[in-house]
Amino acid sequence: MIFLKKEDKIIHTSLVETRLMDERLSPYATKNSECIKVKHTHKPLIEFDIRWPFEKDIDRVLYSKSYSRYVDKTQALSFFSNVHITKRSLHVQWVSRIARQIGRGLNLNLDLIEAIALGHDLGHAPYGHVGEKAIDDCLKERQFGYFNHNANSVRHLLFIERKGIGYNVSLQVLDGILCHNGEILSRIYKPDKNKTIAQFWEEYEKCWHVEDYSKKIAPMTLEGCVVRISDVISYVGKDIEDAMTVGIIKEDDLPEEVVNVLGKDNKSMINRLIGDIVIHSYRKPYLEFSEEVYQALEVLFGFISTHIHHHPTLVKENEKLTRLVKQLYNAFYDDLTDDGNDDSGIDNHVRKMIETYQETPNELIVSDYLSGMTDSYALQVYCDRFLPKQHGEMI
Structure with a gap:
């Protein structure tokens, strides 16, 4: 790609390079110039990015x-x-x-x-x-x-x-x-x-x-x-x-x-x-x-x-994992609907999100939160929530 000093020429040169690159692709390929965005942003037109779309x-x-x-x-x-x-x-x-x-x-x-x-x-x-x-x-x-x-x-x-x-x-x-x-x-x-x-x-x-x-x-x-x-x-x-x-x-x-x-x-x-x-x-x-x-x-x-x-x-162990995930889902759902419990992990998740997220149905919020967990973190949360903890010291 050629870099010119004037911003309008940079954009023009970038478009030329994009077109040349597209011409090298198969007629059945998706062209870089065909890239479509689903969100509308307000970035200035003069902004230059070295990357292809x-x-x-x-x-x-x-x-x-x-x-x-x-x-x-x-x-x-x-x-x-x-x-x-x-x-x-x-x-x-x-x-x-x-x-x-x-x-x-x-x-x-x-x-x-x-x-x-x-x-x-x-x-x-x-x-x-x-x-x-x-x-x-x-x-x-x-x-x-x-x-x-x-x-x-x-x-x-x-x-x-x-x-x-x-x-x-x-x-x-x-x-x-x-x-x-x-x-x-x-x-x-x-x-x-x-x-x-x-x-x-x-x-x-x-x-x-x-x-x-x-x-x-x-x-x-x-x-x-x-x-x-x-x-x-x-x-x-x-x-x-x-x-x-x-x-x-x-x-x-x-x-x-x-x-x-x-x-x-x-x-x-x-x-x-x-x-x-x-x-x-x-x-x-x-x-x-x-x-x-x-x-x-x-x-x-x-x-x-x-x-x-x-x-x-696998079937035997997967049955245990299924119960684990379902118990977590039900517990998180209860947390969301319990007005007296506002310090749970899922409530913290909601508070960190933008204001419009608050309108999301509880069922989907729980899905968002739980599906974002890794294997070990889900297991850790499950153990903390459902398994007894040891207290005191061994004598």
Whole structure:
């Protein structure tokens, strides 16, 4: 980029550079000049920023408090004490790395891909999908709606960060986060390219008020589709390696039809899956797996669900974690409705937020507060609240 002294020329040169960079991208890529903001700000037009539009969103995600909490949120095996078990912080980095490899192969917008990938799990509850399901149950019991980490990630970025002021993240990034659902597998991923801001807000609201609606929506960009499939690629092999590390499964347990096509370790699986989707999606406005690889991936999906995520050991321990999260939710809800208790953690959370946040329904305030907790902090609060403390000295 060329730097000139006069501010108007700096802006003009920046626009020229943006246009030149956009011309190098695939015709199916999202252009930097197409970046749309969902919030209106009043920054002076002469303000200059060296970063490309979606680079700014990367930084907004990286410097958010929600991103800092990734480090103490586990991926699938929440209760195993092993430093080599995948943490959420590693997972989002791996998603970003895989997605950028696919994006480079297809000549897409790598900044947009990275922003979506790093931010896609910001709204995850403590203990991953177990905590997510527990909060969802609590909202349904109160007839408020439904909880899913996709919509909650968007909520945290826009309405919770910076004491409720939020960040001015672009529509394309927010949409990619909202639509990233990695629990759904498809052979073909087509973007909803005609999506508008109004449609995005409608989908966001329906995710809170229509059950399983997050599973029915598609990203508006091809970059969002890349992150969606990269979420899958990043965890299938790693969940297997983690399960082997803690002794839940053995290498010989893997289905032969999976090993023959995808290999038997994380490295082989990632390499085959990335290569297959780049080859079969090249110069296409959508992503596509070959039939052979997709069938093997479907078998692997089923194997992971049965032998890892629903392993008897995990089911037993996850029932305890579910009770833990639900008890915390109910306790925090009681704190909010108890006028005589204004020194609780959740009341302090509300007082720190901007004035308009006070109008938020109690059900959602509790969801905000609890979903923002890390695994260890949720456990600490639970122990302090529900378990007896030792008093006095041993004689």
